[in-house]
Amino acid sequence: MSTDVVVTGLGATTPLGGDVASTWDALLEGRSGVRRIDAEWVERHQLPVQIAAPLAVDPSEVLPRVQARRMDRCEQVALIAAKEAWAHAGLGSGEDMQVEPERLAVVIGTGIGGAVTLLNQDDLLENDGLRKVSPLTVPMLMPNGPAAYVGLELGAQGGVHAPVSACASGAEALAWALRLLRAGEVDVVVAGGAEACITGITVAGFVQARTLSQRNDDPQRASRPFDVNRDGFVLGEGAGIMVLERAEFAAARGATVHGRLAGAGITADAYHITGPEPEGIGQSRAIAAAVRNAGLEPADIGHVNCHATSTVAGDVGETRAVRKALGDHPVLTAPKSALGHLVGAAGSVESIITLLSIRDGVIPATLNLEELDPGVELDVVAGEPRKMELTAAVSDSFGFGGHNVAVAFTKV
Amino acid sequence: MADNTEILAGLAEIVEEVAGIDTADVTAEKSFVDDLDIDSLSMVEIAVQAEDKFGVKIPDDQLAELKTVGDAVDYIAKNQ
Numbered sequence: 001m002s003t004d005v006v007v008t009g010l011g012a013t014t015p016l017g018g019d020v021a022s023t024w025d026a027l028l029e030g031r032s033g034v035r036r037i038d039a040e041w042v043e044r045h046q047l048p049v050q051i052a053a054p055l056a057v058d059p060s061e062v063l064p065r066v067q068a069r070r071m072d073r074c075e076q077v078a079l080i081a082a083k084e085a086w087a088h089a090g091l092g093s094g095e096d097m098q099v100e101p102e103r104l105a106v107v108i109g110t111g112i113g114g115a116v117t118l119l120n121q122d123d124l125l126e127n128d129g130l131r132k133v134s135p136l137t138v139p140m141l142m143p144n145g146p147a148a149y150v151g152l153e154l155g156a157q158g159g160v161h162a163p164v165s166a167c168a169s170g171a172e173a174l175a176w177a178l179r180l181l182r183a184g185e186v187d188v189v190v191a192g193g194a195e196a197c198i199t200g201i202t203v204a205g206f207v208q209a210r211t212l213s214q215r216n217d218d219p220q221r222a223s224r225p226f227d228v229n230r231d232g233f234v235l236g237e238g239a240g241i242m243v244l245e246r247a248e249f250a251a252a253r254g255a256t257v258h259g260r261l262a263g264a265g266i267t268a269d270a271y272h273i274t275g276p277e278p279e280g281i282g283q284s285r286a287i288a289a290a291v292r293n294a295g296l297e298p299a300d301i302g303h304v305n306c307h308a309t310s311t312v313a314g315d316v317g318e319t320r321a322v323r324k325a326l327g328d329h330p331v332l333t334a335p336k337s338a339l340g341h342l343v344g345a346a347g348s349v350e351s352i353i354t355l356l357s358i359r360d361g362v363i364p365a366t367l368n369l370e371e372l373d374p375g376v377e378l379d380v381v382a383g384e385p386r387k388m389e390l391t392a393a394v395s396d397s398f399g400f401g402g403h404n405v406a407v408a409f410t411k412v
Numbered sequence: 413m414a415d416n417t418e419i420l421a422g423l424a425e426i427v428e429e430v431a432g433i434d435t436a437d438v439t440a441e442k443s444f445v446d447d448l449d450i451d452s453l454s455m456v457e458i459a460v461q462a463e464d465k466f467g468v469k470i471p472d473d474q475l476a477e478l479k480t481v482g483d484a485v486d487y488i489a490k491n492q
Contacts, residue, residue: 066432131463135456
């Protein structure tokens with residue numbers, strides 16, 4: 001049995017668009033999803049951060065009202081992206097579903113999960129008492145909720161998993177999906193990440209950790225990975241989902257293949273709970289492992305879609321890790337300059353972008369890169385998208401907790 | 413005090429809000445579970461809203477006995 005794994009479906013809802021096509025178009029056009037937040041809690045708590053990257057299309061415009069009211073926003077975005085990916089893969093439904101339910105798994109991670117539900121329901125308990133607490137509280141706040149709701153919608157009975165590794169969750173989900181498929185445990189996996197936690201306490205928590213940009217007077221220029229004047233990331237929300245299949249299974253059903261998930265590497269820093277190890281050793285090991293796992297050589301990787309969040313500490317360290325693992329040739333980009341930081345969804349949305357870069361032979365530009373940090377000794381795409389024939393590329397994702405995940409994609 | 417027709421109309425509004433079922437389909441003979449496909453979590457929400465709307469108490473052991481919309485209307489009419 002071949003261990004090749006292919007990508008047959010893509011779905012996303014992001015600050016740039018309500019689906020994959022609109023997100024990709026906006027990225028290539030150099031648009032930013034960052035804007036001022038007009039929520040009352042910004043004013044009430046005098047937060048020094050008044051910007052974020054909210055969804056371009058609110059879930060309430062897409063999901064039926066009754067379905068939406070039973071779900072936390074992070075579950076809603078997972079379901080929206082998964083439905084797009086499933087339709088894109090053409091796997092059908094009901095009697096016509098082309099995969100046995102027992103051979104279909106879901107792996108969808110989240111960084112924070114249903115935090116907003118937890119806060120809202122706690123307010124109800126404190127102010128109005130037990131009777132007003134929703135019986136749906138637990139299924140709305142549990143971090144396996146996004147995966148579980150997608151599994152329920154699709155009828156997946158081959159296992160539903162929810163890896164949680166902060167900002168690496170979405171990428172880690174793809175890595176686990178790859179393992180399940182290679183092991184032959186299932187034929188199809190719906191995998192990715194979801195996040196929707198733009199609210200007072202998360203913004204306040206990231207503010208106190210000194211990680212967010214405070215460029216409130218110029219939101220669209222706030223997220224500026226690799227630029228000397230970067231001052232932190234911008235919190236975003238969204239979901240990115242891939243349908244992955246054993247290559248043989250996809251070929252047998254005549255599926256359209258958009259690329260190959262060729263390898264993944266997962267390491268941990270064991271260095272500090274939030275700060276990345278400054279030499280990027282653990283990150284470098286993850287990138288190298290992904291390339292090895294894909295059966296490729298460092299020279300094969302033409303492009304790295306960076307985690308680069310626009311924090312002072314993180315961005316330069318990552319470029320050291322890339323150089324250590326791959327050498328000086330990979331061309332970099334940092335999509336968080338346009339999307340903001342989608343936390344648990346970042347790795348999967350950026351994996352979709354990486355795959356599309358290979359498929360279409362074009363790398364989106366890093367926005368707001370006006371003066372490259374002198375610590376960055378690699379070629380970063382800025383200004384305009386760059387046309388480039390790619391056979392293989394890597395997407396990096398790192399998370400609080402010292403999680404490092406790299407995934408490698410190749411052309412069909 | 414609401415009469416049975418008013419209770420049915422009020423209950424139908426709650427069921428529509430919680431479970432998305434058209435108010436016209438919420439009729440006395442319908443079973444919440446078998447006909448309207450309402451799960452136990454939604455039944456708790458419906459009961460809490462009905463308590464507020466009609467000023468009744470619906471303890472859990474009573475709620476379990478309310479199989480049809482008509483059962484609920486009768487219970488509310490007797491206990492309001």
